[in-house]
Amino acid sequence: MSDNGTPHGEVVSHGGDDFGSDAVRLDQGHIEGSGGLPARFENPGLPPHVARMSDLSEKAAKRAEKQVATLFGIASLATIVFIIAYFTVDPEMTAFVPGIGEANPYNVILGVCLGLALLGCGMGAVHWAKTLMPDTEMVEERHPQRASDADRQRAVDNFLQEGGKSQIGRRPLIKFSLAGALALPPLALVLPLVGGLGPLPKDNLSKTIWKKGDRLVRDPELTPIKADQVTIGSVYHVLPANIKESHEVLEDKAKAAVLLMRLDPSIIKSKKEIDWGYDGIVAYSKICTHVGCPVGLYEQQTHHLLCPCHQSTFDVTEDCKVIFGPAKRPLPQLPIEVDSEGYLVARSGFHEAVGPSFWERG
Amino acid sequence: MNALAARRRHPAAIALLILLGLVVTGVGYSVLAPKTASATTASASQVEEGKKLFLANCATCHGLQAQGTKAGPSLAGVGAAAVDFQMGTGRMPMAAPAVQAPRVNEVRFTQEQIDAVAAYIASLAPGPAIPSPEYTSGENANVALGAELFRVNCAMCHNFAGSGGALTRGKYAPNLRDIEGKHIYEAMVTGPQSMPVFNDDNISPEGKNDIIAYLHAVDKQENRGGMALGNLGPVSEGLFIWVFGLGIMIAFAVWLGRKAA
Structure with a gap:
């Protein structure tokens, strides 16, 4: 039917119980009708009741009864095995379990028996309802x-007459103070809810704890890194030294994590990347610009950085430009230099917000 | 020969045999032991032997002087550790050109031959030596610290349980089950194939030993009684539950909604 309301082969009966008899069936193809849509469709009523096998033959009913009993029996049996296994199987034992391999049979037996017990109860009840209960x-x-x-009239009269006796119409002071008393208390409920959302984010999303002069330190050990320790092909997972003083270590770490790599400077194509690095040592934010997963999969030969979540790929030789995947911006680079003792330090914080896009991101 | 055969049941024969065995073992140990400790003490004859093996098995791709060709990289400065890792895990010589050399269970060279080639490659230019067993056994190590180091440095490619994972364009991080500690250490120091280098300044030898201890602990970890699905995390588990979990639920829904015959 291409447009509604026009008769296009839809022949509908004009009442009576023969609704289905002269209606066009789908397999008859396009037939131009002569009738048109009726003003009102008749209730077709319930389809005729079809008796089940178990309604017609006592033998089938008996069989269904046995099936239901078997399902309930499986449930009881599984529970009994569960109880026996609970007391007899050694919880520390390992053995070969088909389909799983070397595993702990105690847990497997308990789990399978519990599953069978519940499944048997459920399937038995459903089968009972479908075959034997009245349908x-x-x-x-x-x-x-x-x-x-x-x-209805009495309610309206009550409200108007009895309400008038309360003198609310005559005493505006009560009327307005009542309105105020009813309107303001909900604020007392809403205010703690809104206040409970925590402090305003301010510039937390745009700033990390990296600042000028911060030493680059190895991730779990928090030890500083000398430039000559970073050999070509190396990857260091790096945090700022001041993470030690942080009061919100996980929040700060989640934004400040940095990947430090050393490449042969001759293969780096971006001048800014060389300038912000030190002799081929470059530091990039580890937080993907797509949705913020840690980009840690560095391929030493191709110099590609791969994000494990959605396969965004960044080319480290081209200032971490996106070469594949859903990320839209390159990874932000952290400018680094070497301090008087030979340790790598940040020349400044990140020049842009790290991680995924957000509404107010500049 | 006949005389020897005739006296094979002589009471002294057993004693002689044991003595012979002890001599062979002792001589063999004294010859081999220093070599595994440090590749720099390789003898000239070992280097010579290694060069022969190199020319016969490796030079096609890596060049007659190990200078590298289009088919294979230069081996100057890769060190004995790289040779021991690549040949000891059967990755080299590669059976066929491919995106990545796979680990092969059947190593076609004896440890002596591998040591000889390692000595030859190490004699070309200094590089990482074969690590001391003290740091590759995974004993006297801090497994918890090893796990933390593994999660920070390795898990993004090799998976939290060392099950491995995919990289770009057909490359992959291999799984780390049942790998000798020595090879794990060597892979970290040399950075084979796509893997970056984790030198001893980055992760200390003690740290590497901790990582090895963690991986060995994962190998020994008992399955508490569930299908691990390759320990691959949410991908394989999600796929399993979407296919089988939803499939079973749909089948039950159809059964529930159908009238009995």
């Missing part, structure tokens, strides 16, 4: 919810 269709009429007109 004749029933119609229960819905009662109207509207009250009688007399009741």
